[in-house]
Amino acid sequence: MAASAVPADPAAVIPAEARALFREGLATPTAGWSAGFTQANLIIVPRAQAFDVLLFATRNPKACPILGVLDAGETSGPLLAGGDIRSDVGRYTVYENGVLVAEPTDLADWWRPDLVTFIVGCSFTFEAALQEAGIAIAHIEQGTNVPMYRTNVRCAPAGALSGPLVVSMRPIPADRVADAVRITSHYPAVHGAPVHVGDPAALGIDLDRPDFGDAVVVRPGEVPVFWACGVTPQAAVMESRPTLAIGHAPGHMLITDARDSDYLVSPA
Amino acid sequence: MAASAVPADPAAVIPAEARALFREGLATPTAGWSAGFTQANLIIVPRAQAFDVLLFATRNPKACPILGVLDAGETSGPLLAGGDIRSDVGRYTVYENGVLVAEPTDLADWWRPDLVTFIVGCSFTFEAALQEAGIAIAHIEQGTNVPMYRTNVRCAPAGALSGPLVVSMRPIPADRVADAVRITSHYPAVHGAPVHVGDPAALGIDLDRPDFGDAVVVRPGEVPVFWACGVTPQAAVMESRPTLAIGHAPGHMLITDARDSDYLVSPA
Structure with a gap:
């Protein structure tokens, strides 16, 4: 067709x-x-x-x-x-x-x-809410796909299924991190609050090398904030x-x- | 033993x-x-x-x-x-x-x-929170089991499983209904906010004839408030x-x- x-x-x-x-x-x-x-x-x-x-x-x-x-x-x-x-x-x-x-x-x-x-x-759902609150989303501004990373955190297994937690990352200005947490926590059906704020090394992540999507720059004054990602079940399957x-x-x-x-x- | x-x-x-x-x-x-x-x-x-x-x-x-x-x-x-x-x-x-x-x-x-x-x-979980807010629970005061009713509302079926929504009922003073809604809405993992407030006939319910548990009196100034009940999956199974x-x-x-x-x- x-x-x-x-x-x-x-x-x-x-x-x-x-x-x-x-x-x-x-x-x-x-x-x-x-x-x-x-x-x-x-x-x-x-x-x-x-x-x-x-x-x-x-x-x-x-x-x-x-x-x-x-x-x-x-x-x-x-x-x-x-x-x-x-x-x-x-x-x-x-x-x-x-x-x-x-x-x-x-x-x-x-x-x-x-x-x-x-x-x-x-996470498209909560990104709109973040933007409405004046929090810019780097990968949207750059016209790229959100950077996603396999972490060193294992999901709870289920039968034959197991795999790593995959997270998406958005750089957030330090004075808006609390707002980003609060806003996304009100959307528990679409990943909810972040699983991790700052310190990518603790998750085994090199920010410059996403496993899926495209890297974005974390600028001075911004903190990398990590949300659980819907790629996780696909990775396990x-x-x-x-x-x-x-x-x-x-x-x-x-x-x-x-x-x-x-x-x-x-x-x- | x-x-x-x-x-x-x-x-x-x-x-x-x-x-x-x-x-x-x-x-x-x-x-x-x-x-x-x-x-x-x-x-x-x-x-x-x-x-x-x-x-x-x-x-x-x-x-x-x-x-x-x-x-x-x-x-x-x-x-x-x-x-x-x-x-x-x-x-x-x-x-x-x-x-x-x-x-x-x-x-x-x-x-x-x-x-x-x-x-x-x-619902034991949110009953404790209601009591802490000064909202008395009739069946606890009377030492009986909460009244539960099969409603005329059908659950969404799943494969071989279907059945009615079963609800529990608690009489709440009219000036505390909003508080009861607010408090229980903060516990979505244990039935959450009521599914129905007042008007038992609309659910096909006769308050004096619970299908499970024991009837309680709804006193003047009180409204019957209905929460989804954990007996629902057992009834469907x-x-x-x-x-x-x-x-x-x-x-x-x-x-x-x-x-x-x-x-x-x-x-x-």
Whole structure:
């Protein structure tokens, strides 16, 4: 199918329209699309591995916040009303036995009726809240992908699944660190408060060498702040080498009908 | 084994000691035991049913807040350090094909290596916080079990599991309802804010006829306030009639090493 063009103002495109564009073949990173609506990570595994994935998420909720699950036989749900998980993401990653074998724009050649889809929260939600509070996000200003690092912290294992905690890093001015902690703590469903502030060496991290995404400069007066990252469950699933596992391509998120404000826990 | 005596001051007994007493055969309701420590519901099913139970909990988090999971082959974990889930609850309920067949004080005759244990939050945690705020709890003052009702609200189904939302009810003075909402909203891991305030008929409830527990009087000036109840997952599991399912006997909770304060989400 012919790929659609990127719309002039992606922020104004509602989620159902965005998913329709991706369904028609558009494949482009989704940062900045559908302002106010929640974007999500995907991890799709056969039913035989699904309990381990859901238990891993339950035991590591900051890294793996589950926003929704499509059980075997389900290809849509309330987070993508009228949509189809097999086509509504711009680009997917397909792993066989832990090896990346394809990056298709739909799953027509890969779908099986026993596949279970996990829709996992993404830090895009709290980045918008940080920006609204006047806290600049370095990788957004630079137009790059957030830097992500494998840490020396192990997640709680679940069955066949184990792996390192993966974190994302954002440099925050020292006098706004407390604000960044407070604001993100109100979004526990999308990674919540930071897991670590400053001292990258304690996590076994070299800031100049991200494992995923792009390095950003930490300027004088800024502190590197680390949040649990939604890549964590994908990293663990890949390590366990299931016969088949599917994710979204980096930056090509599922745009859901949920609003970022749905995940705000009000400090009543 | 000879049953131990109830200690003189159960509130002062630490969780590990409480579990040791139950392991030795004591069987008594745990309300008021181990002050400040978190008590929990149990639901234990074969691994073949475990994904459905965990997915049901994920889709109905207010009714089924998962505090911990012991996977197949695990009989202890960080919530019951040094303990044994097969013996450390005072009294269990055993269901075969959805029918109650035994209420043993340990699971020696019933345990199988494929059983998975779900440890589910309990409203005891937020009741203590309400009392600390000067809000009296009627069923505690009367020394009875909290009244619980099957509602006309259906839970989100998960695989073979479906069932009604079960709620607990506490009469709250009209001028403290807002406080009760605010306080319990800070404990999302143990049912959180009420699901319904006033108007029992809208839930299909006759206050005088609880489905579980004991009726309490709603006095003039008080409003019936309804919270999602940890009996909900047990009710759904029973309806699905697995070959074997095990719970705790009503009021005979698992006393964990977690503190109630661990589940307080601070309104920072």
